Amino acid sequence: QKEVEQDPGPLSVPEGAIVSLNCTYSNSAFQYFMWYRQYSRKGPELLMYTYSSGNKEDGRFTAQVDKSSKYISLFIRDSQPSDSATYLCAMSGGAGGYNKLIFGAGTRLAVHP
Amino acid sequence: DGGITQSPKYLFRKEGQNVTLSCEQNLNHDAMYWYRQDPGQGLRLIYYSQIVNDFQKGDIAEGYSVSREKKESFPLTVTSAQKNPTAFYLCASTSTGVIAEAFFGQGTRLTVV
Numbered sequence: 296q297k298e299v300e301q302d303p304g305p306l307s308v309p310e311g312a313i314v315s316l317n318c319t320y321s322n323s324a325f326q327y328f329m330w331y332r333q334y335s336r337k338g339p340e341l342l343m344y345t346y347s348s349g350n351k352e353d354g355r356f357t358a359q360v361d362k363s364s365k366y367i368s369l370f371i372r373d374s375q376p377s378d379s380a381t382y383l384c385a386m387s388g389g390a391g392g393y394n395k396l397i398f399g400a401g402t403r404l405a406v407h408p
Numbered sequence: 409d410g411g412i413t414q415s416p417k418y419l420f421r422k423e424g425q426n427v428t429l430s431c432e433q434n435l436n437h438d439a440m441y442w443y444r445q446d447p448g449q450g451l452r453l454i455y456y457s458q459i460v461n462d463f464q465k466g467d468i469a470e471g472y473s474v475s476r477e478k479k480e481s482f483p484l485t486v487t488s489a490q491k492n493p494t495a496f497y498l499c500a501s502t503s504t505g506v507i508a509e510a511f512f513g514q515g516t517r518l519t520v521v
Contacts, residue, residue: 399450
């Protein structure tokens with residue numbers, strides 16, 4: 296069993312839809328939860344990170360962490376064609392010193408006009 | 409501007425050859441990483457380094473080697489022992505604080521010909 300599971304998609308939605316992206320994980324030591332966006336043939340860029348459980352909102356993006364269920368989500372409101380990319384969840388369990396990021400497989404999202 | 413530079417963007421290798429991928433950062437980060445990305449498998453950690461002149465194997469280190477002679481540089485050599493080297497290679501760096509926000513380079517696509 297992988298430490299982090301993420302449905303690779305692809306996920307295709309119309310412009311303006313609400314998108315829900317999810318990851319599950321097995322390692323209860325994870326404390327930091329991140330979402331990266333990766334455009335084709337580019338390096339990933341950090342979208343959001345959350346510490347422990349709870350919600351975090353940034354513009355059209357909302358990240359949720361449910362540590363009791365070992366489940367994290369990223370919601371995109373009013374999705375735009377420019378949101379079309381692969382979204383990778385990542386997690387780490389570090390506290391001081393080295394933080395090893397464990398990535399999900401990535402979900403490919405296509406937002407069509 | 410601060411960032412991570414990977415070169416070359418595209419690289420072709422003949423069977424039996426060693427090739428070296430370059431990664432340079434000017435973010436003053438202590439930790440650097442190499443990941444391999446294959447379709448549908450997310451990012452897998454090859455090697456990482458927390459400090460100059462020290463590095464550790466990641467999950468898929470066989471057939472790869474690295475050096476960390478300078479804080480800014482973390483080159484990756486793909487040796488002939490790596491049986492399936494065709495992939496997208498990503499270099500990243502982080503500070504060694506608690507929050508592991510990783511900054512990525514733009515990647516090198518290696519193809520065996």
